[in-house]
Amino acid sequence: MVPGAAYSIPLHHDSETHAVRNQVAPAVGFNAFADDVVLRGAIERHAPWATDKATALGALVGNADVQDAARLANDVVPVLRTHDRNGHRLDWVEYHPAWHQLMALAFGHEVHSLAWTAPHPSAHFARAVQSYLWNQVENGIACPTGMAYAACAGFAGRPEFALWREKTLSTAYDARRLPIVQKTGAVIGYAMTEKQGGSDLRETQTTGEYAGTDGDATLYRLTGHKWFFSVPVADGFFTLARTTTGVSCFFVPRLLPDGTNNAFAIQRLKDKCGNRSNASSEIEFRNTMALLVGDEGRGIREILSHAHLTRLDFAVGSAGLMRHALTLAVHHATSRTGFGRPMSQLPMQENVLADLALESEAATLSALRVARATDDMAGNPTERLLARLMTPVVKFWNCQRASAFVYEALQVHGGNGFIMEHPVARLYREAPLNSIWEGTSNMMCMDVLRVLSREPDSAEVFMHEVHRGGTTGRDHSRFLDTLRIDLSSASVHEGHARALTTRMALALQASELLQFSPDTVSHRFVESRIGGQHAGVIGTLRPGRDLSTIVERSAVTSH
CATH class of the missing domain: 1.20.140.10 (Butyryl-CoA Dehydrogenase, subunit A, domain 3)
Structure with a gap:
């Protein structure tokens, strides 16, 4: 063949080079509860009343559309919007619609609330089964469901948090940015970690200054920085700050009762190795209104x-x-x-x-x-x-x-x-x-x-x-x-x-x-x-x- 000359071999672009075989189809169409002899046996022994709930949630694990939603929620990661186009602070996170679809499914299936609402024995056990099943759907959603589960214990027996507990127990997921009284359901978060302390909560540097009372609530204003805060669009969240008597626990509403933003800023979202669907952020308190939880100085x-x-x-x-x-x-x-x-x-x-x-x-x-x-x-x-x-x-x-x-x-x-x-x-x-x-x-x-x-x-x-x-x-x-x-x-x-x-x-x-x-x-x-x-x-x-x-x-x- 002459150097530089075109190849004379005919090319057939529509021909297949091989047949696709021996590749495994996605695992779909199964029920992660009904097909799991270990889990099914545990429910039969300890909480048979929860069988129907577990069966319904187990079907979602093997549902192709739900699996695709889990993929999308992780592929299209959350985006931070610090300001609107006119320069007003937003401090909001936009999620793919699949995130909200999955949140609605998890909250609708009582993954967050069953331990507190079931009129039966072994309610924490039954709720654990629901969480076990949900972790086979999408792990990022398990963060807000788990936080809501724990938050209900913090709200219990405290009149100033009665409405928050009621909304947190709701199975009607509500992604709207509204004051708590207008919501059908609440999402709760936790913001504890600071960059200098990590797991050592005694090193908390955020400060809280007494700001008076409002009915049963004792109010403080917080100033400081938190290194990890997941689901920063939560309607409210627990946090720690140092007061005159030591580290104290506080609850921070996302919006104030009049609908205006509480004073804190989302600094950035973490680019995490995993848990990609779930936004984790750094936040800054700037004279942020908060409610004292429990006794001052006993926050840890x-x-x-x-x-x-x-x-x-x-x-x-x-x-x-x-x-x-x-x-x-x-x-x-x-x-x-x-x-x-x-x-x-x-x-x-x-x-x-x-x-x-x-x-x-x-x-x-x-x-x-x-x-x-x-x-x-x-x-x-x-x-x-x-x-x-x-x-x-x-x-x-x-x-x-x-x-x-x-x-x-x-x-x-x-x-x-x-x-x-x-x-x-x-x-x-x-x-x-x-x-x-x-x-x-x-x-x-x-x-x-x-x-x-x-x-x-x-x-x-x-x-x-x-x-x-x-x-x-x-x-x-x-x-x-x-x-x-x-x-x-x-x-x-x-x-x-x-x-x-x-x-x-x-x-x-x-x-x-x-x-x-x-x-x-x-x-x-x-x-x-x-x-x-x-x-x-x-x-x-x-x-x-x-x-x-x-x-x-x-x-x-x-x-």
Whole structure:
């Protein structure tokens, strides 16, 4: 061919180079409650009255339109509008319509409110199931639902917040920028963290100056800066500021009663690794009107009373996120072939899937056990101690495990899982966040040490709890005996806190599985996690024919 001459080979632009085959269709058409034997069994045991609610929400997880809304809400991120075109301050955030669609669904299904409105026992447990299911829809929405859940505890018994509590409990989501009296429902936020303090709320520098009273409300004016504030378009939010007597808790309405803006400015939105649908911001208080919550100078104690509920929600939410990652992984592996058979039947892949299923079931049951204890905190001293101790244990462990779990679920998908448009990639970016929100892993372990120190009976109560399922043999008994000795010692070195909390989490998970799961599941868990036959890497179970049964137990069915 002469250099520079045109190619003489005819080009057929309409011809196909290959047939698309052996690609996995999206996981749709299933019900995340009805098809989940673990969750369904838990509801049947503890809150059968909530079955219809869970079934209705479970259907949304497998709904293709809802899944697409979750994708859109994360792809088209919120935008900050500081001013209008004429130069007036707006301090508003615009979301994709999919965000508002999802918010309406979550609030309509009582993800935020069921614990406070249900005229039945086990209401916190039933609400935890709803949150678990919602975390399989879209995790960014789980932030405002969780904050509303906790806020209702802060409003309870305080006449000045009666209207706020009523609106927060509403199932009618209302995105309009209006005074609270004109809203059909309220969205509530929390703005605690400052850049110099992080998790150390004692370092709060924002100041509050007494401004008089208005009926039952004690008013202050706040000045300062907050480093993280999610959902900055919330109708009102809890925050901390330093007064003459110490750090105090306040509630800041977004708009004043006359409809004018309260005096605070959104400085910027955070460009987060995950949780992209949910706007997180920095804000500045500028002589901002706020209502005192509780006693002045006791703000940290006040806000930590809410934190029990948000920490429970993150333990539950991480379990739900793991369950969704498992659903995607099993669906992919059973639908795609490799080396002449379904991937789920390849021995190494089957081991990975079975191990993920064990991890997911243990995370689910342990989180729901904390929710059951929360239901009985007021009237049962034993359950109060358990709730106080188990909440940081399970929050630490479930959130800690979620990232490693989703990493393995992503690997099941190969390169397809690392593509941004795939839902498992969104879970991969999302998973680390729950370990940070409402107290890092280290903060949770410190909280465990504080409970053991301040509540001397808590160690024995916990040990009684983890023996409920019995033991499976010598290794399990020795594990619990050693744990009892360590818990009963006068003090635990702070540097040992993570190791101790990890062992406590595994002991609780084993007990729950032995009580409520088939022997195939519970004995495999104990053998691998407690008996020393697990290398700390997913997919290192002892090979056996029962692994396929464990995988099949975790699968969902498209209808």
